[in-house]
Amino acid sequence: MKPVILWSDALLFLMLAVILLLVWLLRDQESLRAPWRRVMRGRMGAASAVILAVYVGIGLLDSLHYVERLPDAEPGQAAQYSGEVRSALDALLTPLREQVEKTYSAPFATHLYVKEAVTGPDGVDIRDYPRLRHGGAHLVDPVAGFWPDVTWRGLLGLLGGGVAWGLLWLTLGRSPGSASPGRSAMWTTLLAMFCVTGLLVALAPHYHVFGTDKVGQDVLYLSLKSIRTGLMIGTLTTLIMLPFALTLGIAAGYFGGFIDDVIQYLYTTLNSIPGVLLIAAAVLVVQVQIETHPQWFETAAARGDARLLALCAILGLTGWTGLARLLRGEALKLRELEFVQAARAFGVRHARILARHLLPNVMHLVLIALVIDFSGLVLAEAVLSYVGVGVDPGMNSFGNMINGARLELAREPVVWWQLAAAFVFMFALVLSANLFADSVREALDPKAKK
Amino acid sequence: MLDYILRRVLYAFPILLGVNLLTFGLFFMVNTPDDMARIHLGAKHVTQEAIETWKREHGYDKPLFFNAEAQGVAKAADTLFVEKSLKLFLFEFGAADDGRDIAREIQTRMWPSLAIALPTFLVGLLCYVSFALLLAFFRGGALDTGGVVLCVALMSISGLFYVIGGQYLMGKLWNWFPISGYQPGWAAWPFLVMPVIVGLVAGIGDSTRFYRALFLEEIGKDYVRTARAKGLSEPRVLFRHVLGNAMIPILTGVVVVIPRLFLGGLIIESFFGIPGLGSYTIDAIQAQDFAIVRSMVFLGSVLYIIGLVLTDLSYTLVDPRVRLE
Numbered sequence: 001m002k003p004v005i006l007w008s009d010a011l012l013f014l015m016l017a018v019i020l021l022l023v024w025l026l027r028d029q030e031s032l033r034a035p036w037r038r039v040m041r042g043r044m045g046a047a048s049a050v051i052l053a054v055y056v057g058i059g060l061l062d063s064l065h066y067v068e069r070l071p072d073a074e075p076g077q078a079a080q081y082s083g084e085v086r087s088a089l090d091a092l093l094t095p096l097r098e099q100v101e102k103t104y105s106a107p108f109a110t111h112l113y114v115k116e117a118v119t120g121p122d123g124v125d126i127r128d129y130p131r132l133r134h135g136g137a138h139l140v141d142p143v144a145g146f147w148p149d150v151t152w153r154g155l156l157g158l159l160g161g162g163v164a165w166g167l168l169w170l171t172l173g174r175s176p177g178s179a180s181p182g183r184s185a186m187w188t189t190l191l192a193m194f195c196v197t198g199l200l201v202a203l204a205p206h207y208h209v210f211g212t213d214k215v216g217q218d219v220l221y222l223s224l225k226s227i228r229t230g231l232m233i234g235t236l237t238t239l240i241m242l243p244f245a246l247t248l249g250i251a252a253g254y255f256g257g258f259i260d261d262v263i264q265y266l267y268t269t270l271n272s273i274p275g276v277l278l279i280a281a282a283v284l285v286v287q288v289q290i291e292t293h294p295q296w297f298e299t300a301a302a303r304g305d306a307r308l309l310a311l312c313a314i315l316g317l318t319g320w321t322g323l324a325r326l327l328r329g330e331a332l333k334l335r336e337l338e339f340v341q342a343a344r345a346f347g348v349r350h351a352r353i354l355a356r357h358l359l360p361n362v363m364h365l366v367l368i369a370l371v372i373d374f375s376g377l378v379l380a381e382a383v384l385s386y387v388g389v390g391v392d393p394g395m396n397s398f399g400n401m402i403n404g405a406r407l408e409l410a411r412e413p414v415v416w417w418q419l420a421a422a423f424v425f426m427f428a429l430v431l432s433a434n435l436f437a438d439s440v441r442e443a444l445d446p447k448a449k450k
Numbered sequence: 451m452l453d454y455i456l457r458r459v460l461y462a463f464p465i466l467l468g469v470n471l472l473t474f475g476l477f478f479m480v481n482t483p484d485d486m487a488r489i490h491l492g493a494k495h496v497t498q499e500a501i502e503t504w505k506r507e508h509g510y511d512k513p514l515f516f517n518a519e520a521q522g523v524a525k526a527a528d529t530l531f532v533e534k535s536l537k538l539f540l541f542e543f544g545a546a547d548d549g550r551d552i553a554r555e556i557q558t559r560m561w562p563s564l565a566i567a568l569p570t571f572l573v574g575l576l577c578y579v580s581f582a583l584l585l586a587f588f589r590g591g592a593l594d595t596g597g598v599v600l601c602v603a604l605m606s607i608s609g610l611f612y613v614i615g616g617q618y619l620m621g622k623l624w625n626w627f628p629i630s631g632y633q634p635g636w637a638a639w640p641f642l643v644m645p646v647i648v649g650l651v652a653g654i655g656d657s658t659r660f661y662r663a664l665f666l667e668e669i670g671k672d673y674v675r676t677a678r679a680k681g682l683s684e685p686r687v688l689f690r691h692v693l694g695n696a697m698i699p700i701l702t703g704v705v706v707v708i709p710r711l712f713l714g715g716l717i718i719e720s721f722f723g724i725p726g727l728g729s730y731t732i733d734a735i736q737a738q739d740f741a742i743v744r745s746m747v748f749l750g751s752v753l754y755i756i757g758l759v760l761t762d763l764s765y766t767l768v769d770p771r772v773r774l775e
Contacts, residue, residue, distance in 0.1 A: 272751040
């Protein structure tokens with residue numbers, strides 16, 4: 001086994017490290033802690049933070065990549081590695097990944113979706129729905145044994161989840177501290193997450209909880225794998241966008257004059273191009289570059305990763321205008337305030353004024369904009385993948401999942417489970433991101449109503 | 451006023467030039483015409499000769515900015531930049547890579563796009579503003595809270611699900627309308643209803659919440675309190691004072707998109723098989739027909755700038771304090 005660090009992994013962990021470092025450095029600043037405490041004290045904020053944390057956890061697990069070492073063909077040979085890049089999440093979900101059926105099967109099905117020639121008990125070939133290779137394969141009688149087995153396993157899973165939650169609560173939950181609606185909401189959400197996890201852990205190795213897709217892959221596995229793509233698009237894009245928005249926006253507002261004109265011209269030009277078209281144009285160009293230079297990438301994962309990064313870069317380079325405009329307006333206002341005027345009168349350098357007086361006073365706007373943008377970006381990924389300018393078609397993403405599933409609605413009976421899974425996972429992510437964004441805005445924006 | 455419009459039109463030129471330079475850079479410098487030819491000729495092992503032929507046929511066999519072989523003005527004029535990019539200013543879009551005239555396509559495809567985008571826009575604006583006023587009227591109550599929660603839930607659903615769900619329910623399960631397709635003239639209406647409904651529902655969460663926030667901000671202001679103190683009824687305060695004063699932020703977001711309605715919706719049109727500009731663009735993107743993409747980018751920018759000017763003009767209609775100098 002050899003760890004592989006894809007570019008997006010490196011950036012993600014770098015970002016995580018920077019955030020943790022900032023949190024650690026600023027941990028004693030009461031003025032910075034208060035708003036976040038306010039976020040966590042509210043019901044919505046705490047509950048959505050828990051769900052987001054679960055998603056982030058899955059995404060991080062899925063970002064620890066490695067390649068498997070192949071068995072040596074002959075002793076003494078240099079180690080050979082498989083070309084397939086896996087992640088820690090893959091390792092955790094090995095049963096899900098490996099239990100591949102022939103084609104579609106409904107959630108909790110014991111039989112395949114299409115009829116095949118099977119040999120009946122009396123030795124005659126008939127056309128019937130064959131048993132699945134993995135889903136419910138342990139059942140002796142798939143009709144009579146199904147419900148008792150599912151109920152039993154489900155109850156056991158719920159119990160397991162509940163017990164695990166109880167243990168956690170006994171160790172952490174009773175620590176002294178003010179009781180707030182946020183605290184109880186957090187523990188309730190945690191209980192729900194533990195129960196869902198327990199259910200899945202108990203049932204998923206034996207049944208396809210969300211069915212299987214066209215080539216027989218477990219849809220639950222595909223959905224879990226799609227989470228990383230959504231998170232990456234939501235976070236890396238802002239990472240790329242932020243420097244542009246911050247420097248250009250504040251510079252335009254603070255310096256004014258010629259600099260302001262140039263920056264305004266830049267963002268009016270970018271804004272005037274219809275968003276999807278600009279992104280599509282840039283992605284097409286990148287796509288051609290990737291297609292014509294296959295030698296740049298060692299593995300399929302590296303190629304998909306390059307395209308993901310390119311997409312984030314493009315979204316970032318085209319998406320900074322909104323925040324920059326906002327910051328320009330704010331800097332314009334702050335520039336005239338007494339403390340900035342005083343600093344200037346004392347002869348403080350521009351760079352220092354910008355860093356010490358302007359930047360801290362626009363940070364709340366930046367944070368609010370970032371959390372609001374996140375959900376929009378996750379949604380945008382789905383649309384872009386549909387248009388054909390999203391992530392690599394071979395990559396697991398919600399957009400690709402929906403895209404692959406949408407034509408199957410025309411089948412009879414309807415193949416609905418892929419869409420349902422994509423819907424559930426995406427909805428939970430975007431909804432909690434939206435709710436979290438609302439709480440953050442309420443807590444950080446001095447103008448928002450308390 | 452005329453002065454102002456004239457200045458704005460002149461100011462549009464550098465922006466459009468910037469847009470052109472950007473797309474030109476993307477499509478001709480990062481991606482050379484050779485790359486383009488290779489995509490369209492398909493096969494991996496294309497001879498340089500075949501590439502040259504394709505470039506000649508489609509008019510890409512010129513230098514980018516400077517033609518050293520030509521004489522006089524043609525040194526700068528007989529180049530790809532002038533031919534492919536600057537000619538867009540005259541609305542000469544040229545031919546697509548499949549040989550069809552882009553300008554004619556735009557003229558015929560504009561109407562189906564408009565037939566969907568315009569009703570969606572008008573009915574949408576009316577619905578969203580009324581819903582938002584309703585929520586603002588009952589602010590703080592159960593209806594308001596429920597409405598906001600519903601809005602947040604609705605805006606957390608990907609637009610793709612609205613389209614797929616709408617098609618499945620209205621088209622397949624209930625059989626109200628044909629799932630997709632289009633017919634010219636008045637026969638088009640059964641094909642138009644479903645995209646419009648889906649478009650309306652998809653926009654409900656976002657817009658209602660946005661307008662509600664606008665109204666709530668106005669409601670907190672002093673003049674509203676004064677109006678109430680004078681004994682005006684709540685509906686009168688809402689409709690006359692709040693709505694009137696919220697017009698400026700509403701117009702800022704609304705007027706600018708009106709010219710763009712011509713371009714139609716990318717997703718809606720391609721899902722419902724409407725032969726409008728949106729699906730034209732999507733097809734072009736998927737077929738990697740850069741000539742069309744370039745034209746649509748330019749057209750989109752022109753319409754956006756028109757929208758900006760219209761926005762400024764509309765301010766003078768709703769706010770007597772605004773004068774365009």
